[in-house]
Amino acid sequence: YPSWSPDMYTGTKSVDNMRKIRLFVDQFDTKFKTISMYWLGGNSTQKTTSAHWIAVELLKKGKSVQYVTMQNLVKDLMEGESFSKTVDVSKYYNADFLIIDESFDPTKVTLFKSKFQIPFLDSFVRERVEIRRRSTLFISNVGIEQVDMFSTSLRALVERCTVGSVFTFEDRFVQNVSTIQNLWEE
Numbered sequence: 001y002p003s004w005s006p007d008m009y010t011g012t013k014s015v016d017n018m019r020k021i022r023l024f025v026d027q028f029d030t031k032f033k034t035i036s037m038y039w040l041g042g043n044s045t046q047k048t049t050s051a052h053w054i055a056v057e058l059l060k061k062g063k064s065v066q067y068v069t070m071q072n073l074v075k076d077l078m079e080g081e082s083f084s085k086t087v088d089v090s091k092y093y094n095a096d097f098l099i100i101d102e103s104f105d106p107t108k109v110t111l112f113k114s115k116f117q118i119p120f121l122d123s124f125v126r127e128r129v130e131i132r133r134r135s136t137l138f139i140s141n142v143g144i145e146q147v148d149m150f151s152t153s154l155r156a157l158v159e160r161c162t163v164g165s166v167f168t169f170e171d172r173f174v175q176n177v178s179t180i181q182n183l184w185e186e
Contacts, residue, residue, distance in 0.1 A: 004053055009046060011171020020167065021050055025057045033096065034133040038103075038162040040140055041169030047139045050169075051099045054137075063096040070103045070121075071110065077120040093128055096135065103138040104147045104158075115150070122154050129161040138162070 006018035024032050039047045055065040068076070073092065080089035092098060102108040111117055128134050138158065144166065147155035 004049055006050070006053065009050070009171070010173045011046075013170040014041070014045070014168060015171070017050070017167045017169060021054055025054055025061075028058060028061070028063065028097075028135070033135055035165055036129050036136040036138070036161040037165040037167060038138045038140065038144055038158065039167045039169060040143055042141060042172065044172045044174070045169035046171065046173050047169045048101055049173075051101070051137055051139055055097065055099060058097050064091075064094065065097045065099070066091050066095040067099045067101065068092065069101045069108070070105075071108060073100055073124070074109065074111075074117050074121055077124055078117060089124075092124070093132065094134075098128065098134065098136045099139065100136065101139045103140040104150055105141050106146075106149055108141075111150070118151050118154065122151060122157070125154065125157055125161075129157070136161070 006022055009015060009018045024035075024037075039051070041047050052067070055067060058065050076087045076089055076092070079087040125136075129136055144155060144159055144162070147158050
């Protein structure tokens with residue numbers, strides 16, 4: 001990821017997002033350190049690659065950054081709140097910038113039928129974005145309206161904390177097949 005930059009973004013439909021992420025990094029301390037974002041798009045639309053570029057740039061500025069999939073976040077939150085406290089979740093609460101990949105996608109986040117994990121996630125998001133006011137990036141293949149599958153209060157919270165910061169990624173990155181084939185030629 002460190003060798004990738006927004007100049008390498010492939011496509012034209014969502015290229016304006018690259019201007020916005022540069023602005024986000026450039027003005028993180030003065031304007032964006034409390035802003036949360038929701039990035040929506042299908043697989044291979046360069047969401048995670050773009051997020052990793054932000055992470056690298058913020059790390060260069062001395063900021064703390066964490067990356068986690070929502071599935072692992074839910075698991076860690078449950079283990080961190082248990083009596084054994086086998087996981088230290090403070091890194092997620094305290095990072096200057098937190099990337100939560102595969103957010104709210106029911107094909108990627110497994111919940112028990114009782115959905116007893118939802119209060120852990122709801123409480124975490126509330127604490128992080130409303131109380132601590134830490135920048136959080138939700139990367140997802142599903143729209144915010146589908147957060148209702150988790151809970152309506154969580155949906156309202158995500159909508160509220162990402163107002164004006166929902167980016168849609170539409171350009172699919174497809175590796176050049178001839179380049180891949182050339183790798184295997186003698």
